[in-house]
Amino acid sequence: MNLHQRLAALQPLGTPMWVYDAAACRIPWANRNGLAFWRAATPEELYQRDFSNLSDAERTRQRVNQEATLKGEVLVQEMTLFPGGAAVRIRCILSAIHLDDGHPAVLCEAHPKDDVDPVQLRGVEALRHTSVIVALVTASGAVLMQNPASQRVFDVSETIDAWFTDPGVLQRLKQATAGGQTFRDEVEAETREGTRWCLMEARPTKDPATGKPAVLVQMLDVTARRERDEMIQQQRMEILALSAPILDVGQNSLVMPVIGELDSARSAQITETLLSSIVERRAQNVILDFTGASGISVPHLLALVRALTLLGARPILSGVRAPLARELVEEEATLEGVQILRNLHQAMAACAATPRARPPTRPPR
Numbered sequence: 001m002n003l004h005q006r007l008a009a010l011q012p013l014g015t016p017m018w019v020y021d022a023a024a025c026r027i028p029w030a031n032r033n034g035l036a037f038w039r040a041a042t043p044e045e046l047y048q049r050d051f052s053n054l055s056d057a058e059r060t061r062q063r064v065n066q067e068a069t070l071k072g073e074v075l076v077q078e079m080t081l082f083p084g085g086a087a088v089r090i091r092c093i094l095s096a097i098h099l100d101d102g103h104p105a106v107l108c109e110a111h112p113k114d115d116v117d118p119v120q121l122r123g124v125e126a127l128r129h130t131s132v133i134v135a136l137v138t139a140s141g142a143v144l145m146q147n148p149a150s151q152r153v154f155d156v157s158e159t160i161d162a163w164f165t166d167p168g169v170l171q172r173l174k175q176a177t178a179g180g181q182t183f184r185d186e187v188e189a190e191t192r193e194g195t196r197w198c199l200m201e202a203r204p205t206k207d208p209a210t211g212k213p214a215v216l217v218q219m220l221d222v223t224a225r226r227e228r229d230e231m232i233q234q235q236r237m238e239i240l241a242l243s244a245p246i247l248d249v250g251q252n253s254l255v256m257p258v259i260g261e262l263d264s265a266r267s268a269q270i271t272e273t274l275l276s277s278i279v280e281r282r283a284q285n286v287i288l289d290f291t292g293a294s295g296i297s298v299p300h301l302l303a304l305v306r307a308l309t310l311l312g313a314r315p316i317l318s319g320v321r322a323p324l325a326r327e328l329v330e331e332e333a334t335l336e337g338v339q340i341l342r343n344l345h346q347a348m349a350a351c352a353a354t355p356r357a358r359p360p361t362r363p364p365r
Helices: 032-037 043-047 056-070 118-129 148-154 167-178 223-243 264-281 298-310 322-330 344-353
Strands: 017-021 026-030 075-081 088-098 104-112 133-138 143-146 183-191 194-206 213-221 247-250 253-257 260-262 285-289 293-296 314-318 339-341
Touching (some): 056 088, 143 148, 167 183, 167 194, 194 223, 253 344, 285 298, 285 344, 293 298, 298 314
Parallel strands (some): 253 285, 285 314
Antiparallel strands (some): 075 088, 133 143, 133 213, 247 253
16 A cells, blocks of 8 residues: 555544655654645645755754654654645654555644643753754763753763763763752763763753752853964964074084064064074074064063073074164173174174084093
């Protein structure tokens, strides 16, 4: 028997009923009251309708419902449908059925609800359609409710134990909420699409169905923002490297032209790079050329000079402008052992005039 013959006994029932094919996003069968519910003039007109204009939340619900009914479950859900553009709140009973070609579908039995609080209804629908992941869980982490965004990201879950890359996240969450505190953190989550970064908030509350302690978990995917921040930081470090390149000019000497400001971030980056180069290249002289510098922090400059000296390199400053010279005098900076020359040409000449250190001779055998 085909689908219409198998369901012929349901035609005269007063309850609106129809079969929904989620794969094709169409209704291939409806009883007489089902046609009336959907405001369809004829069965053929309803069967030709395209229901594919769905939100992410609705697609998730249809997927989850079909998977559950295929396991033999009979679902009872409240939902809002829009036949003819009018909002109708129904209590729907869903069960599995197979089409003539063997593909699974869902048999829907609709019971319209009239006693609907509009404010409560709008709140429920907002929770369904939000992209924020929302779940209500027990104090131990067992899932009591997931909104479609949560089901879309984590699938239908019995617990939230497997949601986090770091098992310690769940322990910290439980510890904080058990003490009446709200837990907030950026965490790595193991989702259906792989590892994602989420901003999470978990706050203690009560299960409105039982009154028992519960935890409201909300998560927002911030992976794109973190990747953007990391890219910006990487670009910033590349710019810093380009604005303070290390040049090997021979004579066991390095030149670092400092361009722009020498603030704390740049000073730390320059110090790390320069000290590594001194050790690697066994440099004896380091020229810091400030010809292209626009603002120099004297404390950071002095810290850099001291670090160079501790490694046995001779610091040479060139291109020092009047504002920097004035600050050095005002702060009574100690520059003992530091040679200051007018320009880079003079600094390189001073390096060339410095005799090279002889390598230590090996003791006789």
